[in-house]
Amino acid sequence: MRLRYPDTIRIVRVPCTGKVDVLHILRAFEKGADGVYVVGCLEGDCRFENGNLRARKRVEQAKAILNKVGIGGDRVKMFNLSSGEGPKFAEYAVEMTQKIEALGPNPIKKAKEKLAA
Numbered sequence: 001m002r003l004r005y006p007d008t009i010r011i012v013r014v015p016c017t018g019k020v021d022v023l024h025i026l027r028a029f030e031k032g033a034d035g036v037y038v039v040g041c042l043e044g045d046c047r048f049e050n051g052n053l054r055a056r057k058r059v060e061q062a063k064a065i066l067n068k069v070g071i072g073g074d075r076v077k078m079f080n081l082s083s084g085e086g087p088k089f090a091e092y093a094v095e096m097t098q099k100i101e102a103l104g105p106n107p108i109k110k111a112k113e114k115l116a117a
Contacts, residue, residue, distance in 0.1 A: 003086050005093035017041070017078075018051025025062040025076060032109045035075040035100035036062075039089060042080050052080060071107055075100060 010033075014020060017040030028036050038059055040052035056078050063073030079092050 003090045005090040006097040008097060009093050016046065016048045016051035017055035018046070018048055018053075020055050020058060022058045022062050022065070025059070026065065029066070029071060029075070029106055029108055032106060032112075034103070034106045034109070035077075035096055037076070037092065037096045038078045039092065040078065040080055042082050045082070072103060075103060075106070 012024075017038055020038055025036050025038075038055055040046070040055050043052055043056075046052045059076055059078040063076050065073075066076060067073040077096060081088055081092075
């Protein structure tokens with residue numbers, strides 16, 4: 001089965017979502033990402049015990065920072081899936097892409113484009 005999701009999605013694999021740091025999320029925006037979503041294993045089902053719970057906390061911290069600096073915390077979200085839920089992953093990818101498109105481009109990217117012009 002070949003999953004179909006938007007080609008604008010860039011997947012960054014990590015051994016566990018617990019390795020995702022707030023700085024990784026913020027750096028993605030600095031480099032021009034319009035949105036970030038983290039997909040981890042189901043809560044209570046992490047083979048590294050509580051990595052997905054740490055990731056959720058960090059996603060929430062990133063949301064708060066993005067809201068404070070005016071980029072918007074709605075551009076970041078965490079999802080939990082089991083490894084057998086590939087179609088659900090594709091569904092989330094489409095959902096996030098539509099949400100980000102509705103929000104428009106990353107304000108940092110817009111500011112950089114203005115400076116370059």
